[in-house]
Amino acid sequence: MSNRKSSPKKKQRVTINDVARAAGVSNATVSRVLSEYEFVKESTRNRVMEAVERLGYVPNLQARSLASGHSQIIGLLVPNLDNSYIGTITQGIDQELAHSNYDVMLYTSHRHPGKESYYVDAFANGLTEGLLLIAPLVPAAYLDTLRAQNIPYILIDQADAAESSNVVEATNWQGAYEATRYLCELGHTRIAFITGWLGVQSAIDRLEGYKAALTDGAIPIREELVIQGDYQQQTGYEITQKLLQSVDPPPTAIFASNDLSAFGAMDAAREAGLAIPDDLSILGFDDIPQASFVYPKLTTVRQPLELMGQVAVKMLLEQIEDRSLPPQRVALATQLVIRDSCRRIDPTE
Amino acid sequence: MSNRKSSPKKKQRVTINDVARAAGVSNATVSRVLSEYEFVKESTRNRVMEAVERLGYVPNLQARSLASGHSQIIGLLVPNLDNSYIGTITQGIDQELAHSNYDVMLYTSHRHPGKESYYVDAFANGLTEGLLLIAPLVPAAYLDTLRAQNIPYILIDQADAAESSNVVEATNWQGAYEATRYLCELGHTRIAFITGWLGVQSAIDRLEGYKAALTDGAIPIREELVIQGDYQQQTGYEITQKLLQSVDPPPTAIFASNDLSAFGAMDAAREAGLAIPDDLSILGFDDIPQASFVYPKLTTVRQPLELMGQVAVKMLLEQIEDRSLPPQRVALATQLVIRDSCRRIDPTE
């Protein structure tokens, strides 16, 4: 404390100029070496690299992006992170991004609508070059902002009614349709459906797929068997409890709009003393990692979550490259994964 | 395409100078208004704010941080995101951060050791002002880098052997000890233990707690009942399968080092035809949301995951404020949450 002069408080960051001086070149040359500019003499390049190495120089990202206009950062807006659904998509995103030199800025909206648009405003400050929105609430308001600012963005697993966004989703309708048909073919006629949170298009599509399949199977749609859920395990549990008590005759199968809800349904069924699949068949949607570890292993509709993340990144990077690209929509194929939670039902039952 | 002159390709970003001009002041004044500098005349402030509003001005973050030296960004390094353990901690982090004006940069290491240190190098470029490391692999190498660069960082749920880091963890030893004692008190003497990934301290602490409790309960530690796992559900499943086949007499209880492993154990047990808790008691660690939704509800040791995230953020922000603060270690209390997966065992069995 006595002589503060002797302790230089300055953060002695190594800058490009230090490197330039050390290598006996101008900072422009250092910059060129670092950005792999082609016309740099071999010997100069080596000299610079040696200096970089020796001084432990690391470029300052903000300076770089201020000067170049590119931040090499993309934003990722997620509703929350406490389930593996989002996590798996993120895994795919991250994986794809690993090949590029983009970093990701994470924003979570905790399903608080107000916050999402707040964040999107924040994105507009130019920090991020593009945006990945996983199952966003899409109150249109902020998509307008995004478009106005001409910021590339991709909607993952949530179509935009306006049709003017880039979206990566799964074939939700078909997935639900096939799954329901499967249940029909197994002999089920009383098939309950736990919807997802109907604020998102994917949930609606799944519901429609379910209905269409019943109709095609000449099974009347009974409204008391279609219950509105919200993709949460707890809700699936509660709904199923109620369902099993109040509907008579009870359903012989429950198709849940996502695996988490299906897990909830399994728990409720077991608690009610029903064996799965003997007394009740259960079918999920997503195929998160857990689906194959629960007992019995869950039959479910696989969404290629990781792939969705990867594809979204690819699309986003393309859009960043060329802002004039027209909006694309990609629907990746779902696939029915038959495991142990559904069984053929005897028509006489 | 014909006359490209008419289309100004320039990204017409609104800058602080535009606002200054519009409000008839200098950019310095605008900057002061925006940073809530106290000595600005009320009328000027209003004029500026009005201009900001009207032009839809949003400050450029990189310019701001280049000039000020503060990026207001913290880095978050996670091993992966596909389980709710990390997600829940992140939730806490995010929640606490919402009160501040920091954003978070996300890095995932996918448990690939090489990558972690790669990232940490990247952090050194000054983009982030501090780092939160969730259950990192800690190959010491990059902690050295961090310390050398004097970048504040907090280790979450992973102590640093060197004792010189800030860490937020749970009372792992005590948690495991209490849980094991509980099992003993229930009459169990053949208690198997599925360890976590022993590369992290927390896993070791839990193992030690388990051993200590057995010793205190005068129960000999049988090595064949202690199996090395890695915190994954699948591994828990496989281990339990083997355990049930090969050990004779079989354990009457299994204590898994985390809930995921416990879920795996439950599945394996059920598959082997054992009822839980009647034929086998199972106890977990973490208390992730799912723990109370599986059937039977899992008895487990709660780690205050969200709180850990929040505390970590608080500590980090303090460290950023004042770099000279000495390293702190906080161990948050765990708590045994008794639910339905363990039962008292008849001594005559």
Add this chain to the structure above:
DNA sequence: GCGTTTTTTGCAAGCGCTTACAATAGCGAT
């Protein structure tokens, strides 16, 4: 009304890096 203070502003110098544009160097051809 004048010298002092205290507020409010503007000026201008960067922050560390990129990138036209210009200058220099190197080289074979003439």
Add this chain to the structure above:
DNA sequence: ATCGCTATTGTAAGCGCTTGCAAAAAACGC
């Protein structure tokens, strides 16, 4: 040796914002 090119490097003007310093205004004291 000179010219014409091309390869290589340097110069310098920013990118958009913050901030120390100083000037200008307003407020105060007598």
